[in-house]
Amino acid sequence: MLGIITHDDVIDVVREEATEDAHRIAAVNPLEASYLKIRLMTLSWKRGIWLTILFIAALLTALILQNYETALANHAWLIAFIPLVISSGGNTGSQSATLVITAMAIGDVKLQDYMRVISRELIMGLILGGFLGTIGFLVTLAMVQSVQMAIIIPITLILVVVCGALAGSVLPLLFKRLGLDPALMSNPFVAGIVDILGIVIYMNVALALLP
Template structure:
């Protein structure tokens, strides 16, 4: 069987581990040589097998540039827990070697006092770049962007663009597009490096550039940034001040991180868990208990109303005991219908397929879907009730209720995310368990109402 590239890299990492431990014990500075042929991501896999004390010894003895490359590929929270144990002067040296956006992400993990101490040790230019990025709100384009990008004056030529690109390459800046600006640094257009290379040297930039490139602003939410990138299939997106001046760019590596982070948050919320700030194993026991417990308590109180409704309907249930047999079936069907709709609409909102203004269309579609699915389940429920010999009246109660709860569940599950979006709240809070619990309570009310109407029990 042919060995995959990933398996080959893993084998290399495993082979290097004994050598790394030996180097750390004998001559820690020599350990830097083991990382020369490794991609930083593989280097992180290698050091993840070490104890924290060994990693700190490594970081304290290899060049700051090497440590910077490794920490850039770590979870920010994990890197922080390690770096906070190193002298602030060394941490400052490491951060100066990182890309500004990666450094700012890591600095954001530090407590205010620690952050101020590290910033005071950094070179003025690096300190000002980091402080400018940290001044923006979390999860906005301004916090994610890098201020390292290449601009071309609007009066320039293709030759000017190529010369600017060379200068950016010497600084090792990420580069795919060059941004055309006027004397006030206002974005006027964009030209790709390929377009600049293919053009005649004296061709004017204004004749080559895209005059209306996709863009975002410093306060644009990262979820909207991800939508823009996905819609226009971008490798980098410019970030503007509201004056129109270029502030930075967000590159594809950060975009991938955004998509993963947003997807993880939505998955957690749809499962009725408050999103975790750290990876699963890095999250403390009590923090995990709090984030899960707060939702469980909320769902518990919502579900308590089911018992209250059943208690008030005790006379009905005593009169016709067969109704009790179908309580789980009724509430589960309605809850599942609502959970399906909530999941579909929440995801459609996240990807931009559905807007709040589409509420009427969504409602009509989900009512139709709820009725259709309700009729299918009603047929099955009616047949089951007849087979259990519960009587035709109970069978009709079950069938009618199933149509009602499936339709109501689909409507509630689809409208709740839209309402939350309208209020500026994350629609993913309309989690499947939350919607299911709400439909459970209303499903019992519908069940008892239909039973009262058909059986005429006081």
């Protein structure tokens, strides 16, 4: 009968929306056709746009590191913890972004809830940062045999994890406020931003505490 919406129609729409959100969260422009049917050049373009943006973000991280060459040369052990700092902040930001974007998609979180979201993520960042920082401190202390140097890692991790949690929760809300799809604030994009912040925080904490 004309005008009747079937269950299959609803399921198809829900599936399409979920697929689009999943693609955006993974930093891939949504595909108009199935993966095996879409042209390789089209797929390359949809993936390449975001990869280029993320590549530029990684280049910025490398350029920032150049400014701290002297400190890294004098304290080479700092280099070993760069992946730890970057991954901790990026992973936290990705977790927060996924949780907030999903909650917004199903209606659990609305724009007016932004203060509750921020406060929860701030507390969560402090808890997770403190936990990871404790582990990092013990490992670093065993390596460098100096409390003054080892304390750099927990301080950095707390700050970076908090920044990651806040960035991952605030940016999707900001996109929604601007009338954009929150899912565009993809996990890799959030991680790229937090990576840059993490390096700046790490090196400045190190410079402030190292003799």
